[in-house]
Amino acid sequence: MTCEHVTERLDDYLDGELAEDAFQEVELHLASCPACREEERSLRAVVERAAVLPRHQDPPRDLWPEIAEEIASRRRFTMVSAVAARPAARWTAGLAAAATVVLAVWMVSRETRPEREIAGPAPQGSVQPIAAGRDGFAEAERDYQRATAELMAALGARRASLSPQTTATIDENLRVIDVALAEIRAALQSDPSSPRLGRLLASTHEKKIETLRRVLKLTT
Amino acid sequence: MMMTKTTIAIVLAALPAAGAAQDRISRTRPAAPDGVVHVENPAGSIRVIGWDRAEVAVSGSLGHGAFGLDLRGDQRRTVVEVETEGNPHGVHSEIEVRVPAGSDVVIESFAASVSVSEVKGTVTAETVNGDIRVGEAPREVRAESVNGGVSVSSRGGRVQAESVNGPVTVRGAGGEINASTVNGPLSVTGGTFERGRLETVNGRILFEAGLAAGGSLDVETVSGEVELALPAGTAADFTVSTFSGDIRNELGPAARRASRYTTEKELAFSTGGGGARVTVETLSGGIVLRRRQ
Numbered sequence: 089m090t091c092e093h094v095t096e097r098l099d100d101y102l103d104g105e106l107a108e109d110a111f112q113e114v115e116l117h118l119a120s121c122p123a124c125r126e127e128e129r130s131l132r133a134v135v136e137r138a139a140v141l142p143r144h145q146d147p148p149r150d151l152w153p154e155i156a157e158e159i160a161s162r163r164r165f166t167m168v169s170a171v172a173a174r175p176a177a178r179w180t181a182g183l184a185a186a187a188t189v190v191l192a193v194w195m196v197s198r199e200t201r202p203e204r205e206i207a208g209p210a211p212q213g214s215v216q217p218i219a220a221g222r223d224g225f226a227e228a229e230r231d232y233q234r235a236t237a238e239l240m241a242a243l244g245a246r247r248a249s250l251s252p253q254t255t256a257t258i259d260e261n262l263r264v265i266d267v268a269l270a271e272i273r274a275a276l277q278s279d280p281s282s283p284r285l286g287r288l289l290a291s292t293h294e295k296k297i298e299t300l301r302r303v304l305k306l307t308t
Numbered sequence: 309m310m311m312t313k314t315t316i317a318i319v320l321a322a323l324p325a326a327g328a329a330q331d332r333i334s335r336t337r338p339a340a341p342d343g344v345v346h347v348e349n350p351a352g353s354i355r356v357i358g359w360d361r362a363e364v365a366v367s368g369s370l371g372h373g374a375f376g377l378d379l380r381g382d383q384r385r386t387v388v389e390v391e392t393e394g395n396p397h398g399v400h401s402e403i404e405v406r407v408p409a410g411s412d413v414v415i416e417s418f419a420a421s422v423s424v425s426e427v428k429g430t431v432t433a434e435t436v437n438g439d440i441r442v443g444e445a446p447r448e449v450r451a452e453s454v455n456g457g458v459s460v461s462s463r464g465g466r467v468q469a470e471s472v473n474g475p476v477t478v479r480g481a482g483g484e485i486n487a488s489t490v491n492g493p494l495s496v497t498g499g500t501f502e503r504g505r506l507e508t509v510n511g512r513i514l515f516e517a518g519l520a521a522g523g524s525l526d527v528e529t530v531s532g533e534v535e536l537a538l539p540a541g542t543a544a545d546f547t548v549s550t551f552s553g554d555i556r557n558e559l560g561p562a563a564r565r566a567s568r569y570t571t572e573k574e575l576a577f578s579t580g581g582g583g584a585r586v587t588v589e590t591l592s593g594g595i596v597l598r599r600r601q
Contacts, residue, residue: 107591120385122414122432122450209463243343251397251419254437257455257473261490268509272591275551279570284549288591292530295509299490306436306454307418 232293358426481511543580
């Protein structure tokens, strides 16, 4: 069975709707294919999170215009200040990652809403570039914080199954990252136009998201 | 509270019985010399060793709560899985898995210590609370832990080693390295790298290794200390900066303040005519650049 075949069957696999032989084939493939296993875990995580979402909850705000625009045009947030190529790419990757999480959660909540509620939101507006300086960083941070909050919620749902030692370790390391973020913000207060600090802020947010993702993945 | 002699005697008498309740296992099945072996054991230990036979052999003991060992698959893919009932995280099984040396190995666990040696294929290992040790010559290593340490001794290829809280140690590797921690120290010693990316939030970073001509090394931390020790004659262009840490440079000129209004320091210089690219960025972590002894 190829990766493509497995991907096509993952929904049914997770729903327990595959016949025994197909189930065994998928399971065998997943056991030896890290990429498909990652796909399966991601899908399972989304399904688990969907299961605990209220059926009629709207997202905190309508994210569709931004997301649709992102998908349609592949436009990316960019820093206005002159930042070298690599750091700019890091901003982009980070925000894309955050947007991916937001997108996944939004899509789940969308799928749990009645049909009449989800008909509609057409792509509109455009994603504004992020300017350096306090306002720009604050806006970028909101994207990261939104993504982080969703992952924290998913982690919260899993805490009961983790040992006190594990949860203490996770909490301590998240605290370390939060302290680091606070230190970077303090530095930005004294030098709001520093592209290096902006990159470090984005990179540290990415580490928090990556840490949460890693914990969620490894504890599944 | 003191235990009575009677209580101690009862406890001691019970210990051998508990040990005997663990199931010894010894199973084999044929496998291709370059297939994939997937090993899953929730807790305890996993030891994977490459050998020159075309078979997978599993031995060891299953812990209380394990009801069997599933050894299945075909020549190309072998699955070794400790089957448990109830909460698998508390089921401590000790297994040793011999695999054809050319195999790719995938290991998943929650709280097992993992060691891999003499495997030449790609090694992928994940655990939450255990240490991961990978030795000798896999062509690629991907190891992730939350609370455990990750230690890789590999002669080449590509290494991706990540831990949230534990130390990451890479010795004698080469090629490409991507390593990160949040709080744990990160150490790369020996070997020569074409590309490297080392990141922590708070953990100390030590890179005491070579950099290939035209290679690149990016190091980033918020508050961890950074120490780069490069061989004499390294041809590289350095860009080093810290917002509030100190920079000690034994390879070239001293750092200067980037702005009269802030504490930020930066340093850009070349050694050996330049070529490879080295960047180091910290917020408050100190930076030391020195020659490797």
